Amino acid sequence: MVDSAVLAKRARDVVGAEHVRTGPAAAPFAVDGVTPGVVASPGSEEEASRLLAAAYELEAAVAPWGGGTKMGLGAPPRRLDLVLSLARLNRVVDYEPADLTATFQAGMSLASVQAHLGEKGQFVALDSPFGARATIGGILAANASGPRRLPYGSARDLVIAVRIVHADGTVTKGGAKVVKNATGYDMNKLYIGSLGTLGILTEATFRLYPLPAVEETHLSAFPTLEAAGAAVAEILGSPLVPHAVELLSAGAAPAAARAAGISWAAGQVGLAVLMGSVPEAVRAQLQDVARFCRGAGSTADHLVTGAAHTACWDAIREFPGPGAPRSLVLKGSVPLTRVPELMSRGEGLAGQRHLPCQAVAEAGSGIVRFYVDAASAPPERAADYVETVRGVAAELGGHLVVLEAPLPVKRRVDVWGPVGKALRVMQGLKAQFDPKGILNPGRFVGGI
Amino acid sequence: MERQRKAQLAAALGAIVGRDGVITEEDELRVYECDGLTIFKALPELVVLPRTREQVEAVVRLCHRERVYFVPRGAGTGLSGGALALEGGVIIGLNRMGHILEVDVPNHRAVVESGMVNVWLTNKIAGDNFYYAPDPASQTACTIGGNVAENAGGVHSPKYGVTTNHVLGLEVVLPDGEVVEFGGKALDPPGYDLTGVFVGSEGTLGVCTTVTLRILPKPEAVKTLMGVFESIDDASNAVSDIVAAGIIPACVEVMDNLSIQAVEKGVRAGYPTDAGAVLLVELDGPRAEVEALVEPVSRVMRQNRVREIRIAKDDAERLLLWKGRKAAFAAMGQISPDCYVQDAVIPRTKLPQILREIAAFSREYGLQVANVFHAGDGNLHPLILYDGRNERELHKVEEMGAKIMRRCIELGGSITGEHGVGREKRDYMPLMYTEADLEAMLKVKRAFNPDGLMNPGKIFPTSKTCVEAGAAGRDGIRYRPHRLELMGLAQRF
Numbered sequence: 050m051v052d053s054a055v056l057a058k059r060a061r062d063v064v065g066a067e068h069v070r071t072g073p074a075a076a077p078f079a080v081d082g083v084t085p086g087v088v089a090s091p092g093s094e095e096e097a098s099r100l101l102a103a104a105y106e107l108e109a110a111v112a113p114w115g116g117g118t119k120m121g122l123g124a125p126p127r128r129l130d131l132v133l134s135l136a137r138l139n140r141v142v143d144y145e146p147a148d149l150t151a152t153f154q155a156g157m158s159l160a161s162v163q164a165h166l167g168e169k170g171q172f173v174a175l176d177s178p179f180g181a182r183a184t185i186g187g188i189l190a191a192n193a194s195g196p197r198r199l200p201y202g203s204a205r206d207l208v209i210a211v212r213i214v215h216a217d218g219t220v221t222k223g224g225a226k227v228v229k230n231a232t233g234y235d236m237n238k239l240y241i242g243s244l245g246t247l248g249i250l251t252e253a254t255f256r257l258y259p260l261p262a263v264e265e266t267h268l269s270a271f272p273t274l275e276a277a278g279a280a281v282a283e284i285l286g287s288p289l290v291p292h293a294v295e296l297l298s299a300g301a302a303p304a305a306a307r308a309a310g311i312s313w314a315a316g317q318v319g320l321a322v323l324m325g326s327v328p329e330a331v332r333a334q335l336q337d338v339a340r341f342c343r344g345a346g347s348t349a350d351h352l353v354t355g356a357a358h359t360a361c362w363d364a365i366r367e368f369p370g371p372g373a374p375r376s377l378v379l380k381g382s383v384p385l386t387r388v389p390e391l392m393s394r395g396e397g398l399a400g401q402r403h404l405p406c407q408a409v410a411e412a413g414s415g416i417v418r419f420y421v422d423a424a425s426a427p428p429e430r431a432a433d434y435v436e437t438v439r440g441v442a443a444e445l446g447g448h449l450v451v452l453e454a455p456l457p458v459k460r461r462v463d464v465w466g467p468v469g470k471a472l473r474v475m476q477g478l479k480a481q482f483d484p485k486g487i488l489n490p491g492r493f494v495g496g497i
Numbered sequence: 498m499e500r501q502r503k504a505q506l507a508a509a510l511g512a513i514v515g516r517d518g519v520i521t522e523e524d525e526l527r528v529y530e531c532d533g534l535t536i537f538k539a540l541p542e543l544v545v546l547p548r549t550r551e552q553v554e555a556v557v558r559l560c561h562r563e564r565v566y567f568v569p570r571g572a573g574t575g576l577s578g579g580a581l582a583l584e585g586g587v588i589i590g591l592n593r594m595g596h597i598l599e600v601d602v603p604n605h606r607a608v609v610e611s612g613m614v615n616v617w618l619t620n621k622i623a624g625d626n627f628y629y630a631p632d633p634a635s636q637t638a639c640t641i642g643g644n645v646a647e648n649a650g651g652v653h654s655p656k657y658g659v660t661t662n663h664v665l666g667l668e669v670v671l672p673d674g675e676v677v678e679f680g681g682k683a684l685d686p687p688g689y690d691l692t693g694v695f696v697g698s699e700g701t702l703g704v705c706t707t708v709t710l711r712i713l714p715k716p717e718a719v720k721t722l723m724g725v726f727e728s729i730d731d732a733s734n735a736v737s738d739i740v741a742a743g744i745i746p747a748c749v750e751v752m753d754n755l756s757i758q759a760v761e762k763g764v765r766a767g768y769p770t771d772a773g774a775v776l777l778v779e780l781d782g783p784r785a786e787v788e789a790l791v792e793p794v795s796r797v798m799r800q801n802r803v804r805e806i807r808i809a810k811d812d813a814e815r816l817l818l819w820k821g822r823k824a825a826f827a828a829m830g831q832i833s834p835d836c837y838v839q840d841a842v843i844p845r846t847k848l849p850q851i852l853r854e855i856a857a858f859s860r861e862y863g864l865q866v867a868n869v870f871h872a873g874d875g876n877l878h879p880l881i882l883y884d885g886r887n888e889r890e891l892h893k894v895e896e897m898g899a900k901i902m903r904r905c906i907e908l909g910g911s912i913t914g915e916h917g918v919g920r921e922k923r924d925y926m927p928l929m930y931t932e933a934d935l936e937a938m939l940k941v942k943r944a945f946n947p948d949g950l951m952n953p954g955k956i957f958p959t960s961k962t963c964v965e966a967g968a969a970g971r972d973g974i975r976y977r978p979h980r981l982e983l984m985g986l987a988q989r990f
Contacts, residue, residue: 147737148844148875170743192685203685205693206662213937221937225929227842229874229914231648231697232922232929233956234938235661238693247689259743282603288626288717290782330786382683384604415604415683447683465687470677475689477944482937494688 051109051130053086059103060089060131064096068137078132080112080492081125082456088114090134094212094220094251097133101249102218104131110490111216113245115187116158118179121453122191123244124464127491135186138251141165143226150209150226152254155186171257174201178367186250192242195366196293196323199413201258204241210254211237213247216483226254239478246493247482261292261325265354266361267338268309269347270302270317277320278389280345281412284322285385287341289334291413293323295365296388298396300407301420308364309357317348320412321365368409369420377404377421377431377454379438383447385415391445395419395438402426402434415447423455432461439466465494498542498565498585506563510545510587513555518593520544529588532573532580533635537920541568541582548593550668550676550706557704558674560587561950568952569704571612571643574635576838577919579646579699583954589704591642597621598707606665606682607712611642611705615649618710627712630657633915634823641708648697650915655873656747656781659915661696666709669695672702672951681709694941699917701952702945716781719747720791721815724798725805728773729753729868733848735776735801736872740845742793748779749873753852755832756825756867756880763828766821772804776872777822825869826880833865833882837894841901843910845875854904855879862893876914877905903928918956926958 053071060069070088078088091097104111109130114120135156142152146169153162159180166172176195177188194203201207210224223236240247271277277296284294297305302319306312322338324331339350353361369375383391392408395417399406405422419438423431435451435458442449451464468475472495479497511519520526521543530538547553560567566586573580582588591612599608602625607618615636618629632651633639639649645667650659666680680692695702726732732751739746752775757768768775778794780787795806809815829836843851852868859866867880879901883890902912906928913922926935935957
């Protein structure tokens with residue numbers, strides 16, 4: 050057991066008393082019901098380094114914290130003594146529009162980043178959810194992504210350099226601040242998606258893209274997921290370059306339609322295809338999309354532009370929206386052609402268990418998200434649902450991860466799922482980078 | 498290795514792959530003593546050529562058990578000395594494992610053996626109107642396994658990225674012989690991104706036997722423009738202005754006057770020999786988009802005092818515009834006995850500055866430098882021309898090369914954009930990374946390759962201190978066209 054008082058004193062020595070919380074003030078920083086003894090907010094990379102060095106010496110278990118939007122990801126922590134908040138590391142470090150590169154501290158929110166870059170007509174091509182509160186560090190640690198990963202890739206394709214504070218306080222950098230770099234191992238790839246278990250990110254450099262001149266969307270209604278899937282297959286097999294292809298279950302589509310100011314017939318599945326380019330190319334490509342949709346049996350076709358367009362994609366990205374029940378969220382990933390099947394079988398299995406469920410899929414990437422209301426169901430039923438859908442995903446050639454779940458459900462399932470023999474290498478990496486196991490112990494795959 | 502042990506090892510390897518899969522005679526081993534960077538030579542003791550994953554597994558287990566160094570090798574077209582058996586031992590050649598195992602067009606995936614030649618995949622799926630995007634210059638000879646090892650690029654990297662952006666899964670034989678799978682057809686597998694860290698690891702973490710790749714529908718339209726400029730500065734400014742206009746072309750390539758002269762002597766591509774620079778811009782994508790961007794790109798060129806703009810009307814004209822750029826490296830032989838190819842990276846905005854500095858070095862050292870570069874990514878290939886018969890010139894080339902590399906780092910760049918570190922640049926790593934940075938990388942290596950038997954002497958400096966550029970090699974630095982170039986099977990960018 051780590052002495053909280055000793056840890057708190059060491060933290061105060063590093064960051065100052067005004068940036069340390071203990072006792073009841075630390076309660077909002079609980080992770081899966083485990084409250085840390087101390088919450089500390091370093092104001093610089095150097096302070097973060099000294100703080101971690103102190104934690105390492107005391108063998109205190111540490112969880113990094115950005116905007117707190119994805120703290121539900123991962124298994125419950127085996128132990129937690131210190132939450133290290135990145136909130137005060139929120140500056141722009143450098144930005145060169147002509148180079149299309151920019152460096153931000155890890156505590157900056159995605160929304161602030163985009164606002165800063167938007168002034169020069171550029172952006173980081175990441176549209177993961179919770180943008181107003183989610184921080185760069187948290188987005189990268191969780192490898193969060195959104196609908197626009199289709200043309201641009203996800204964080205691992207966009208990050209070119211990072212700075213990391215390691216378990217013992219050592220600071221290192223990975224990559225380089227240029228888009229072409231083949232020097233040594235691609236460390237960025239390891240840190241991204243590692244949930245802070247190999248080190249804590251303090252800075253990240255991104256390759257940037259120009260904002261598309263125009264963005265418009267074709268939103269169509271289909272009687273079945275199968276029919277919508279046929280339209281998707283045509284689109285993805287063609288030379289069209291959509292920036293997002295989103296399949297919305299009959300339960301999920303009305304939210305997007307409402308945001309777009311469109312009336313929606315009950316029971317209709319939705320397909321939203323986003324084009325971003327010069328106006329001539331957007332219109333020409335959307336006409337092709339409309340043709341494919343009608344050919345596959347769409348019952349309604351809408352062109353969504355302007356403010357309605359923005360609201361529609363906000364609704365899709367932030368599904369099911371603030372305030373809506375979202376107790377159990379699953380992320381399946383399968384080969385593209387299996388998306389409609391995973392969606393419909395996942396929904397069917399939920400229905401059989403009386404679990405309200407809606408599904409939204411990035412059909413061009415093979416990602417299916419299930420939003421399940423498990424709040425009033427017995428945890429065994431929800432856990433059984435998770436394992437059954439995971440089995441379906443595996444049967445279809447993919448895998449399934451639990452993004453969020455009530456604690457009693459988390460205790461009954463493996464939130465990450467199996468990783469096969471590669472686990473041995475992952476455990477070897479963890480042992481190298483964090484031999485004392487102080488960074489988010491127990492939260493990652495295989496109990497890492 | 499003493500003779501009896503070598504014979505026993507050869508016999509054991511022969512039992513795994515068959516006698517015709519083991520090379521023991523020195524004259525045959527010589528083929529494997531260097532790669533595309535011919536200055537470094539190291540004769541392996543044995544070469545083994547497996548045909549299946551099971552054979553690779555058994556070979557690696559044997560080497561591990563016998564404590565023998567082993568090095569994987571594809572086509573040997575690499576440009577950093579990465580495929581050399583620096584400590585002797587066994588080279589495992591993957592060229593007999595070149596099958597395309599699965600083409601899955603509707604899922605945008607292909608699964609191939611690592612010895613497959615890069616261009617074979619695009620050739621195979623061309624009938625479906627699909628292609629594999631990373632197209633390094635050596636693609637008619639290099640293997641996917643080699644591309645994975647070096648994280649190979651190609652002229653389409655400004656828009657399509659490099660190999661790592663297109664590899665989704667790997668089957669790997671770890672250095673102790675255990676077979677593991679990383680990733681697969683589906684995105685975002687849980688756990689650490691072992692696929693991502695393996696790409697670009699230069700054959701030091703394991704032998705990959707199978708690769709799952711992303712394939713894409715061919716773009717609907719392609720348009721190639723060439724601008725003839727009075728100066729490199731004008732061409733570079735045009736590139737900056739294209740970026741500022743919010744346009745990301747598929748390719749952006751620049752050649753300077755000296756390269757143009759060499760090229761016109763060699764292949765007569767029709768580049769004006771009095772031009773300061775030529776800029777090649779290729780746009781691809783939906784037809785409406787490509788057509789809409791031709792005028793903005795042309796306007797940018799005109800605003801930067803372009804002398805002449807040529808726009809290819811058809812495929813034949815497009816190939817002609819590219820002909821000179823593709824022949825650039827080999828053409829250096831027209832104007833100089835020898836040539837040292839550097840692979841330098843700087844932020845795009847620093848291009849005019851580094852070029853001015855290279856010109857100053859060139860005057861200072863009395864050595865001509867031709868510049869060919871991937872202007873879209875700030876990836877520069879200064880070609881230092883010299884006469885290898887002159888010992889003093891060799892030293893000057895080494896010194897000048899080191900100075901260029903140092904300046905690139907100081908300007909915020911990198912020591913290699915696409916050729917990798919290998920043997921050639923390992924002692925320059927401390928220019929870019931601190932001891933702590935390198936130690937983090939070594940942790941990765943230890944997690945995969947704790948015994949250090951696999952591919953020793955690559956990437957990491959061999960001593961703690963920063964060794965001066967003299968480490969480039971006693972034998973001198975020569976660019977001789979690879980025999981595959983002479984055979985017309987490969988071109989170098």
